Amino acid sequence: MSPSAAKPKILLFGLPDPSSQQSLEDVAEVTIIPRKPYDETVQNIARAVKEHGPFIAFGFTITIDEMYLYAWTKEMLEPLAPECKCYCRMGAGYDMIDVEYITSTGAYFANAPVAPSSATAEGALALLLQTMKAIGPQEKRLRSGQWGDFKIRTLDWKTATVCLTVHLTIADPTPDLSMIACFPLMRYTQIGIVGLGNLGSNLARMCSALGFKVVYNTRSPRADVPYEHVPLEGLWARSDAIVLACPLTSSTRGLVCKDTIARMKDGVILVNVSRGPVVVEDDLVEALNSGKVLRAALDVFEHEPQVHPGLLANPDVTLTPHCAAGFDVAGLHGIIEMVDNVVAFIKTGRPNTPVNERELNTGGKLAN
Numbered sequence: 001m002s003p004s005a006a007k008p009k010i011l012l013f014g015l016p017d018p019s020s021q022q023s024l025e026d027v028a029e030v031t032i033i034p035r036k037p038y039d040e041t042v043q044n045i046a047r048a049v050k051e052h053g054p055f056i057a058f059g060f061t062i063t064i065d066e067m068y069l070y071a072w073t074k075e076m077l078e079p080l081a082p083e084c085k086c087y088c089r090m091g092a093g094y095d096m097i098d099v100e101y102i103t104s105t106g107a108y109f110a111n112a113p114v115a116p117s118s119a120t121a122e123g124a125l126a127l128l129l130q131t132m133k134a135i136g137p138q139e140k141r142l143r144s145g146q147w148g149d150f151k152i153r154t155l156d157w158k159t160a161t162v163c164l165t166v167h168l169t170i171a172d173p174t175p176d177l178s179m180i181a182c183f184p185l186m187r188y189t190q191i192g193i194v195g196l197g198n199l200g201s202n203l204a205r206m207c208s209a210l211g212f213k214v215v216y217n218t219r220s221p222r223a224d225v226p227y228e229h230v231p232l233e234g235l236w237a238r239s240d241a242i243v244l245a246c247p248l249t250s251s252t253r254g255l256v257c258k259d260t261i262a263r264m265k266d267g268v269i270l271v272n273v274s275r276g277p278v279v280v281e282d283d284l285v286e287a288l289n290s291g292k293v294l295r296a297a298l299d300v301f302e303h304e305p306q307v308h309p310g311l312l313a314n315p316d317v318t319l320t321p322h323c324a325a326g327f328d329v330a331g332l333h334g335i336i337e338m339v340d341n342v343v344a345f346i347k348t349g350r351p352n353t354p355v356n357e358r359e360l361n362t363g364g365k366l367a368n
Contacts, residue, residue: 008346011048011080013041014061017332020339024059027346031055038070046079054083059342061090061335071096081105086345090334092116092198094355095248095275103356110341110351115333116325117198123324124203124243124273127297131269132189132241134295136318190215192239194232194255195246195274196222203245215239218246236260241269248275258283267294273324276301285310288317299324 010028014035015021024030031052033044049055058080060072077087077098085107089097092113102109130136141147190213193200197218204214204227214227215238221229230238242264246252256270257280270293272279281302287293289310297318301307304322311317341351350357 010057011055057086088341112337119325121202131297192235200245236263244272244274270296281308
């Protein structure tokens with residue numbers, strides 16, 4: 001860009017950190033609209049285009065206390081088209097984004113997959129370990145004034161090599177071993193990870209380092225990882241614990257349901273850090289109540305932000321409000337990643353992490 005050339009215009013939803021804002025202002029004329037509910041945002045975008053546009057790029061930021069779970073619809077984005085050629089947001093998921101509409105206008109859509117993936121993998125591991133070790137149910141008992149319940153199972157006792165010998169020798173010399181609280185060694189525990197993108201890869205690496213046996217399923221096996229790729233049928237049948245780390249698509253919506261749960265091991269553990277609608281929560285609640293699923297940990301929910309009452313009432317379920325990434329740190333890095341996408345597009349004509357590049361090149365629609 002020559003010194004005399006006018007800077008391109010971009011529209012930003014929400015105020016970024018000062019450093020990121022300066023990075024944008026170095027290369028563009030920035031208009032910022034406030035974070036508001038959906039209806040107001042639709043009006044604010046249309047007004048901004050009329051008063052300050054047209055814009056070549058649109059950037060979207062969120063904060064921990066203002067998650068803005070509404071969708072990016074055609075209604076919301078239409079005033080920006082056709083001049084806007086790059087739409088960028090924080091976060092990895094884009095199930096609430098009308099990427100097909102964006103693509104139809106000849107524009108890029110770019111997510112920010114790197115920042116949240118590593119942090120979410122750490123959160124997933126924390127949920128997995130807490131659920132395996134039955135920390136939640138034991139803590140609830142302690143807070144209610146009771147000491148630990150040594151009959152709370154962790155994982156299948158057959159996978160364990162260390163048991164509570166105090167209970168065996170003192171509390172009950174002839175216990176029912178299937179109900180003894182055991183501490184399964186990780187090297188005897190098989191973790192099945194559904195989805196091996198940035199999130200799943202980070203989680204698999206950490207689980208493997210801790211000694212877990214890792215198997216995974218994706219649409220296409222990866223040659224660059226040491227873990228065993230298995231079909232979903234094999235993953236359901238073999239895994240002691242299953243972690244959902246896949247995107248929400250037409251093929252993964254309702255993936256965990258009564259039918260697939262029936263194919264899992266008795267006493268399986270389930271962790272979901274992907275998207276809520278991957279799990280049919282009515283079926284999960286039924287499986288938890290029957291004991292088919294030993295325990296579960298959910299960071300995302302089918303009808304977010306509402307949580308199924310059957311999950312809320314079950315002490316064997318750990319629930320967190322879509323915060324596995326630890327938004328205070330991951331959020332800042334996500335803003336930086338989003339801003340880097342906008343800057344890259346202005347400088348090169350292409351964002352760093354385009355989701356729909358293949359569709360733009362072929363003129364087709366996003367693959368499900």
